[in-house]
Amino acid sequence: MPIATVNPANGETLETYEALSPDALEEKLALAARTFAAYRTTVFEERARMMRHAADLLDADTPEIARTMTLEMGKPIKAARAEAAKCARTMRWYADHAQELLAPERPAESDVKDSGAARAEVRYRPLGPVLAVMPWNFPLWQVVRFAAPALMAGNVGLLKHASNVPQTALYLEDLFLRAGFPEGCFQTLLIGSGAVEGVLRDERVVAATLTGSEPAGRSVASVAGDEVKKTVLELGGSDPYVVMPSADVAKAAKTAVTARTQNNGQSCIAAKRFIVHEDVFEEFREAFVEGMRALKVGDPLDEETDIGPLASEQGRKDLEELVDEAVESGATVLCGGRRPKDFDRHGWFYEPTVLADITPEMRIHREETFGPVATLYRVTGLDAAIELANDTPFGLSSNLWTGDAEEIERFARDSQAGGVFVNGMTASHPALPFGGNKRSGYGRELSGHGIKEFCDITTVWIGA
Structure with a gap:
């Protein structure tokens, strides 16, 4: 089924794309797994350098990508430019703070001794390829607020964006590539909603985040629960x-x-x-x-x-x-x-x-x-x-x-x-946690809470 950009100001179809074939999708999932195996060991300084470069590129691209967002989903052009600027600021914030936020934590010496250890600490390790199912209303911001902390933590991202914003989705993959992130570190999956379950059930995909409607959240949470995979959901609000x-x-x-x-x-x-x-x-x-x-x-x-x-x-x-x-x-x-x-x-x-x-x-x-x-x-x-x-x-x-x-x-x-x-x-x-309760979802994005959502919280205990 084609994936199209339709200008909501006049109903005109601007661009049409073919959805990924099963073979092409398999190639992307395999690439994500291979890339994570190497990328997870990169140091924070290297990740931060690439993330700052992505922010600089986004600043330079703002006139073009703002116009793309406006044509794809109708937001006023001045709001589109503000959205791009906010994304760049958030990229820089995580580049500046990720290492500190994910630094090993050490219990009090008395507690370490009481546990029988000579040394003990808590480490935050990346999980792996994370599927992001994102909505059209803030087509750049919704993705970046996931991607910036996830990539800085050492994860790799797979983006299933809303089907009415494919140009913005493809731009994001290109942005991270141009910034120097390894191929496969952040990939856009041009797929329909019917293909999401298969991706989430793939053993190489370890977790998912979704911003969207309540029915979409239920669907993703149900599949992830069946597969025992971590999810973060940000759903509706009134x-x-x-x-x-x-x-x-x-x-x-x-x-x-x-x-x-x-x-x-x-x-x-x-x-x-x-x-x-x-x-x-x-x-x-x-x-x-x-x-x-x-x-x-x-x-x-x-x-x-x-x-x-x-x-x-x-x-x-x-x-x-x-x-x-x-x-x-x-x-x-x-x-x-x-x-x-x-x-x-x-x-x-x-x-x-x-x-x-x-x-x-x-x-x-x-x-x-x-x-x-x-x-x-x-x-x-x-x-x-x-x-x-x-x-x-x-x-x-x-x-x-x-x-x-x-x-x-x-x-x-x-x-x-x-x-x-x-x-x-x-x-x-970026410095404040964002998320809801009740049917607005669970988990948090942004801040230290957000970057830790897709980390393996690991206890390291070393005996005397």
Whole structure:
């Protein structure tokens, strides 16, 4: 089955690729195993040199790869450039810190003696070829945040990228080759989703990481569990954004617009449910809706565009169904709620939308909205806000706006999410662990926690 780049701004097919044949796939898996046998013994200094070179090349390639990302999945061009820059920074961060993060750990001398050893330590050794099943929404960043720590730890990577971003996927393989990493150290597998199980069951593939939908996560976790292989999953999110009376409401509303519509609203960590105390509800609602209405929808290659198309026709259809069902059930449309009328009918655009009067019976209350659609709730206090914030099957991140120190501590304690962001929007940084709980997945990416996910934690005990 062909793998194609389709421009979501106009529906035009730009490039088409043939999926790997079984023989070609076997060659790549064999190469990964051979490469790991040698690459695992390289020193950190050598890995860091190549990783820094990759970052330099990415900086130089930014105009080209940013345009490719925009054409493949529709993100505004300025956001695409920012994504490339973030990837380069993360590469350099792991080049600078990997050796320190994976340094052998030595127990206290008294504990070593008590174990009967003359010396004992914990070492972090690479696992082997790791399969990365990655999504289209951040086609560069999602891969680099896996690849940078995995390669610095001594693993090799096999990328099964989303089928609508093949050019970005092929660029990444080429980038690491040009940076000096050995052939086979990072390979792109142009395969359909039906071939993933076979790759994961191959004995040469030792682990997998997936960022994507809940059904995809279940599938990969099920196969990996059957094969007793390590997995890290980052799935969906329906992140709450709580605003209390002591907050800077104007700033909270302005930030809320960006928090909801980043990447055309197609982000797992985008704030989606806006939970506002009744004392400041009207002030927030007015500013938030005004900000959403002011966003410019248009050609994602235009520097002035804020909101481009959704990445796929099906994605827009799914979003429309959630909105339409909510409205039919009594939700109020404060702005948006439809396709823009002044755009090419072949493009997959949707207006920035705010819905109020949401009830628990509506699908939109429980399901993730992957597009520029926000739901707005009114609450009477922090207890009610926390209860509503946690009333979701997801637990990726959460946001609180307040000037009250006690409210911050309470929210940080009781929020059922992998990240808690106060007086700012959720974002990822290489020094901070990233991941969720509940149906948002398990394991962590980034920071020292992320680099150790695909390491064999090995006890070395040496007798007297």
